[in-house]
Amino acid sequence: MTEKSTESKVEEAQTAALELAKYSNDERSRAIRSIADAIDARRDEIIAANATDVEEAERLLEAGEYSRALVDRLKLSPSKLESITDMVRSVAGQDDPLGKTQTARRLDDDLELYKQTVPIGVIGTIFESRPDALVQIAALALKSGNAVILKGGSEASESNRVLFEIIREATSEAPAGWAQLVEARADVDALLEMDDSIDLVMPRGSSAFVSYIQDNTSIPVLGHTEGVCHVYVDSEADLEMATEIAYDAKVQYPAVCNAVETLLVHEEVAEAFLPATIDRYAEAGVELRGDDASRTIVDIDAATEEDWATEYGDLILSITVVDSLEAALSHVNAYGSKHTESIVTEDSDRAATFMRSLDSASVFHNASTRFSDGYRFGLGAEVGISTGKIHARGPVGLEGLTTYQYYLEGDGQVVGTYAGADAKEFVHEDFDGSWTPGSRSR
Amino acid sequence: MTEKSTESKVEEAQTAALELAKYSNDERSRAIRSIADAIDARRDEIIAANATDVEEAERLLEAGEYSRALVDRLKLSPSKLESITDMVRSVAGQDDPLGKTQTARRLDDDLELYKQTVPIGVIGTIFESRPDALVQIAALALKSGNAVILKGGSEASESNRVLFEIIREATSEAPAGWAQLVEARADVDALLEMDDSIDLVMPRGSSAFVSYIQDNTSIPVLGHTEGVCHVYVDSEADLEMATEIAYDAKVQYPAVCNAVETLLVHEEVAEAFLPATIDRYAEAGVELRGDDASRTIVDIDAATEEDWATEYGDLILSITVVDSLEAALSHVNAYGSKHTESIVTEDSDRAATFMRSLDSASVFHNASTRFSDGYRFGLGAEVGISTGKIHARGPVGLEGLTTYQYYLEGDGQVVGTYAGADAKEFVHEDFDGSWTPGSRSR
Incomplete structure (x- = not known):
């Protein structure tokens, strides 16, 4: 053959x-x-x-x-x-x-x-x-x-x-x-x-x-490039909850794209939050890299500019202390890959600001970034995760492999009837009902 | 400045x-x-x-x-x-x-x-x-x-x-x-x-x-290239209706992409259909180009292979006589641009075969191709018409300028709970309800 x-x-x-x-x-x-x-x-x-x-x-x-x-x-x-x-x-x-x-x-x-x-x-x-x-x-x-x-x-x-x-x-x-x-x-x-x-x-x-x-193609591409995901621990966070979420988001499965890469901590809670969290990470062997503000509180290595934009895919985490929710948003917008971000806070207004300000496929409140997945989202089998914004984004199920067609059932209508001085008006009325080609709904 | x-x-x-x-x-x-x-x-x-x-x-x-x-x-x-x-x-x-x-x-x-x-x-x-x-x-x-x-x-x-x-x-x-x-x-x-x-x-x-x-770009493109649209007059067509639709689809506004470029006629009705239709076209000054079979019935110029793939955008129409519905489908698949096609027939099974066999954005039964338009479809203002199949196709309204985001509202859930030997099961239950970020539905 x-x-x-x-x-x-x-x-x-x-x-x-x-x-x-x-x-x-x-x-x-x-x-x-x-x-x-x-x-x-x-x-x-x-x-x-x-x-x-x-x-x-x-x-x-x-x-x-x-x-x-x-x-x-x-x-x-x-x-x-x-x-x-x-x-x-x-x-x-x-x-x-x-x-x-x-x-x-x-x-x-x-x-x-x-x-x-x-x-x-x-x-x-x-x-x-x-x-x-x-x-x-x-x-x-x-x-x-x-x-x-x-x-x-x-x-x-x-x-x-x-x-x-x-x-x-x-x-x-x-x-x-x-x-x-x-x-x-x-x-x-x-x-x-x-x-x-x-x-x-x-x-x-x-x-x-x-x-x-x-x-290298002009064919539309459905795929995912990077997952630089963030967890932001707000000034109004439940700190025990924050530790559990930060831990799960990094340690539960570090090799995947929805694992957290950078942890942002509001300065008002940094001293209360970081030491205990760092201890948890140490148990799991997570390598930590922090900015100056975090290193005045805990003894970890220094992060470089490159760290903020890196998808480690490994037990490595960068940490930055920010002075406001706005500063956290700026950081995520500057370095993130629009995949998944999570805010931990008890304040629903601050959660709303976070969720509405970020242009990521998935934005979470009080939950681990690791939920960003077709199976957990209930999409059934996952075709993949899209970091594009066109056609399908985030976890993609079978729906992402479909498009649509318009079918029109008439009985001889021509556009001339609906144009010009004596134009007939359209009805444009939606109704419920499924349909199979060739059959009228009624 | x-x-x-x-x-x-x-x-x-x-x-x-x-x-x-x-x-x-x-x-x-x-x-x-x-x-x-x-x-x-x-x-x-x-x-x-x-x-x-x-x-x-x-x-x-x-x-x-x-x-x-x-x-x-x-x-x-x-x-x-x-x-x-x-x-x-x-x-x-x-x-x-x-x-x-x-x-x-x-x-x-x-x-x-x-x-x-x-x-x-x-x-x-x-x-x-x-x-x-x-x-x-x-x-x-x-x-x-x-x-x-x-x-x-x-x-x-x-x-x-x-x-x-x-x-x-x-x-x-x-x-x-x-x-x-x-x-x-x-x-x-x-x-x-x-x-x-x-x-x-x-x-x-x-x-x-x-x-x-x-x-020349790797940015997704929403636009339309060609509109080589077809009207197929089936053996079971109401021939008066077919003439009106064929006329409207070409003459009502020939410069637009949803105007018909090729008329396909089943051989069983060609002799009854073509002469009267050709007379109507002649009144409007439409230039006609036909294949051999159509030229044994009416006196028109010969079409070349190139005609079948051409978007005239003008008062020019090519005509072919086919011996079956399947031959019509083959022609449309070979030469069409997947924009809009219409079948004229009184037989709903044949209409269903036509509509389900074509991969065009819009497929019509007993209606003019000229209906393929955002205003007529009731989409409000039209962003454009897409000949791509990804994200949006056919007439595109404001919806085509949107994408979606996933928001997850939790109270501290981590993925570890739902993994491993004692994994908790997901509920995955859809419910009705709109939502604004930061607020729970209940």
Whole structure:
């Protein structure tokens, strides 16, 4: 079999996308469940292919080219496969994101406008080494009726090939070509050029990688770059609560984008708050870096200008003491990445000022920044987190993989009737009611 | 006064945007009405400045560098100014697009998540010669709480300067710098580079111009490129209705993007439909170009391959006879621009197939493509029409100038409680209710 070109794969995906848009939720969900069943049935085959990838990765680890963390992420065990199939089945069981009537409006008698959710079309995804990412992305794309181009990391190529083949065979009732695997690095550049046929690009990986994608395509990009999140302990804070939130936001899982990187403390409570909090952090081995004002109170290293803008992704935290709520807001606006910020205060007016003054995707009051997550927000499976402001921001669920279409049902109306001197007036009256194409509401 | 740099103007706009986001609908609407009042009061000044632009344009018209149409678009009369202030006041009177609670969800006791509409931030706009565009864009931006960078055409520079100064002075209660005027062509390139500070670019102008912007920035672009719209007359069509719709869709206003460019006719009705329809078109002076099958029925010029993909924007129409609904769909998918398509048929199943098979922003049944418009759709003032599929598509109202923020109100919750072996379960229960930051719903 000769390998198809990236162009012909994307063309196949475009054709499949138009077909897939017509599939019912039952049909899409059944196909997704078939994927889970096939993964269960072919577990040994997957683990054997994965072993080849892991072996090569171990070799490169010894040669100093790979990290232990990368090798660990790559490895598939029977229990990991079970959690993958659980996830796939949970995607199948979610509410249908398609065909939701967002607006039903009577423009005039027998002239009805419907705004309804539809798939985006063809989604290009580029992701890191975890082979489970391929399965998750494919399930989310299928549930939302989108065709998908999958480009995984070369270190997982054997695993990805087997998983893709299983997905392809298991979804034989879905339109042929709805999922496509591309493998070469050069294919990424080809994909990024195809702004006529790919509707959205979703990169998963480091901030630098996502920025590279954004800078090299005119296709809209849904992804997240940095998470420089803040917790601000206000003068009116419940200090015990503040310590718990500050601790959880850093320590509970420091490697993720919604972990706090800078703690801001109002000067009126700094002396009461910092020593006990610093003790808690010390227990967890958090490395602390403070400004001058904080270092007059606690004995920690000095922070540099660079610290304020850094996403550590690790057990490191910078601390600054501010003389007002306004100073805290200025700091967050100057250094933040518009991801997630939290204020701890008992004063609802001050909370309101904080929440309305910040331009971040998620702004919290008396809660840990770590809640900023699709699962915790109740969005079901998470497509990703967006640090952009257009289309979808913050944690993104299946809804982020949809757009809408306007349908108009008439009985011969022409615009001429509604123009000129004797123009008929529009009614423009919204009404409740779902709708399927071809049928009138009444 | 020394002219500020484009960078410092955008920086001012960023600061203003954060302030403006906190303004109430009343405050924003009052500022918009002040713009209308100031335009009324300073009419002579505006017309004098405009006369300078028009004089220069007439000179360039004589030199063959400008078209008569451009000079006409440029000219401001007292009655044109009146329609401008009417439009501005109608924007002020629209429903507030901000602060709408899209989701209110209880994650757990005393842990409530709100998803609420907010402004996008800083919007860069680049528009053609009409000076009324500047006023309309400024009013829409202010109503939706966005700061705006205005770059008009050089041919309207005197008019734009006076109008901008009037807007600036009239909105002295809005945050200083919320609107910024940039004038030089080089400033556009500077704007397109500023993806850290400009959140959205809205170009208005030719398809080629919008494509140029898309290709030269990593800022998200909201605009429309081509409108190659179709009317398909099905075998089951009411042929009188079909003639009226086909006529209206081309003739009522041929220069706009929602006018039909290609008429598709099912072969079973072609002989009954085409001759009478062609006679109607002939009355209006429409130039017709057909494929071989249509030319065996009516005496019209031959269409070339290029015709099928052309947005004429004029009294020109291409015609093709197809042997099936599927052939019509293939043609639209191959040559259309995903703007607006209409089927004329009495068969609701065939209508449903047409509507569900096309990936266009607007798909109509028994109605003219010319209805694809923000005013007719009841969206109020139209920001523009989007041919993209991300964020907003089709006619875009004020809603297209908003995004959303997640607010979480807790009383000290940390993620650690909901993780690990003894993890507490989330409630994830949606409830009705609007909300303002800092207040609990109950």
